Amino acid sequence: MSRARCWRGAGGAFLGLLLCGVGILVAALLLRTFTLPSNRVIWQGPAVAEVVFTSEERQLLKRALVGAVRIPTVSVSEEEQNYTALAEFGEYIRKVFPRVFSSSIIKHEVVAEFSHLFTVQGADQSLKPYMILAHLDVVPAPPEGWDVPPFSGEERDGYIYGRGTLDDKSCVIGVLQALELMLKRGYKPKRSFYIGLGHDEEVSGHNGAMKIVERLQSRGVKLLFVLDEGLAVLDGVIQGVKRPVALIGTTEKGSITLNLTVNQPPGHSSMPPEETSIxxxxxxxxxxxRNPLPNMFGVGPEASMFEQLAGEFAFPLNVMMANLWLFSPIISRVLERTPSSNAIVRTTTAITIFNAGVKSNVIPRMARATVNFRIHPGQTVTEVLDIVRNTISDERVEISVLNSFDPLPISPFDESNFGYQTLQRTIHSVFSAAPVAPGVCIGNTDSRHFVNLTDSIYRFSPFKMKSEDLSR
Structure with a gap:
């Protein structure tokens, strides 16, 4: 046999093995794609009761939200809040929800002057209680960029506009209105639960949510789960997904805020040095x-999110999402391309304040910048700080930490977890069987203060958000 014929035979055998391997790989990919469990409602508890509102009740709900938005409960900093408005808000909810404040099964307490704690007594005291959180304060709202005055609560085209309609007075009013209507209809819960309304979430929650936690801890309270604001039903936000999907935040990113300061000899602009502080x-x-922190895709719950939603993607994305063990590098690079999805896969860097100089012809002694990092669940404050120092690599830049905290632990979202399955079942019922998946909350909420009371903390706001709403 000639050597050429021998090589042709070996090459044919190799090609056959290669094709066989490719066939096996394709079969494995498709098998996982179409057998991966996703969005199954496992918990077989009582069915979620259908809620029907009368037209009068709908008007009451709308008026309650409009009235809440009109109270400017602004938090500028921990030292600067509109305490007059916060006190007015406390009187407002007493007036709008009289049954909540007069019911024999509800105990109401004012905490730290402006926060509110409600204890709703259930029929079975052997059951561990849960807790629902929301907050009263809003961030400042300068009139620039608003089509209507930010505290007007004006309605246009079926939407109510104003600071706090999304964050977070819709949740405050929704929770209290739901409780008011349940009392009106004679409903008595089997399981006890708490409602906590903090007054300083936008500036740390140290005087609101933390004081509520201290009060509960002093009574030895342990919670089955906690629900706070967070992710929502996203419609057209995740590219490639065919219908609205609901994401429940099972963790939230950590945060570190740094001041970067440079001090150099001052001078006159007519004789500038080679390098200035600026x-x-x-x-x-x-x-x-120019050097973002590393892509951490797959270390947090984001991989589980895409796997559980794999069936919602069109081909070939459904195959890729169901087989992240193979396609993770590609998916992670695609997610980097837009700010909203980039925030899911890495610790983000935001330069938020830059201060230097007082006069056009004077070279300043000092220049300072403030930088905020939102930390991916796969990293810690210490790790981020080390990377920042190595990236800057200049001893003339003094780095000081203003505040910091690590990402929150990932709450369970398995088939046996009562809190997650209850939320999933309720979302399916209310939002026309929208697929549900765990996600990362890229903002921070009051829920982070409750980690010693439960290991099941979830962040979900019950409304739909379209891509154009993200800028709101």
């Missing part, structure tokens, strides 16, 4: 922006 700081900030 130039040195600008270079440091530029290095941070």
């Amino acid at each position: 130039g040195i700081l600008s270079a440091a900030v530029s290095r941070l922006e």
Whole structure:
């Protein structure tokens, strides 16, 4: 046999093995794609009761939200809040929800002057209680960029506009209105639960939610689960998904805020040095922006989110999402391309304040920048700080930590967890069987203060959000 014929025979055998391997790989990919469990409602508890509102009740609900938005409960900092408005809000909810404040099964307490704690007594005291959170305060709302005055509560085209309609007075009013209507209809819960309304969530929650936690801890309370604001039903936000999907935040990112300061000899603009404090700081900030922190896709719950939603994607994305063990590098690079999805896969860097100089012909002694990092669940404050120091790599830049906390633990979202399955079942019922998956809450909520009371903390706001709503 000639050597050429021998090589042809070996090559044919190799090609056959290669094709066989490819066939096996394709079969494995398709098998996992069409057998991966996703969005099954496992818990077989009581069915979720259908809620029917009268037209009068709908008007009451709308008026209650409009009235709440009109009270400017603004938090600027921990030291600067509109306490007059917060006190007015307390009187407002007493007036709008009289049954809640007069019911024999509800105990109401004011905490730290402006926060509120409601204890709703259930029939079976042997059952561990759960808790629902919301907050009263809002961030400042300068009139620029608003089509209507930000505290008007004006209605246009079926939408109510104003600061707090999304974050978070819709949840405050929704929870209290639901409780008011349940009392009106004679409903008595089997399981006890708490409602906590903090007054300073936008500036830390140290004087609101933390004080509520301290009060519950002093009574030895342990919670089955906690529900706070967070992710929502996303319609057209996740590219490639065919219908609205609901994401429940099973964790939230950590945070670290740094001050970067440079001090150099001052001077006159007519005799500038080779490098100024502004130039040195600008270079440091530029290095941070040009060198983002590493892509951590797959370390947090984001991989489970895409796997559970795999069946909602069109081909070939459904195959890729169901087989992240193979396609994770590709998916992670695609997610980096837009700010909203990039925030899911890494610790983000945001330059938020830059201060330097007082006069056009004076070279300043000091330049300072403030940088905020939202930390991916796969990293810690210490790790991020080390990366920042190595990236800046300039001893002339002084780095000081203003505040920091690590990402929250990932709450369970398995088939046996009562809190997650209850939320999933309710979302399916209310939002026309919308698929549900775990996600990462990229903002921070009061729920982070409750980690010692439960290991099951979930973040979900019950409304639909379209892609154009993200900028709101």
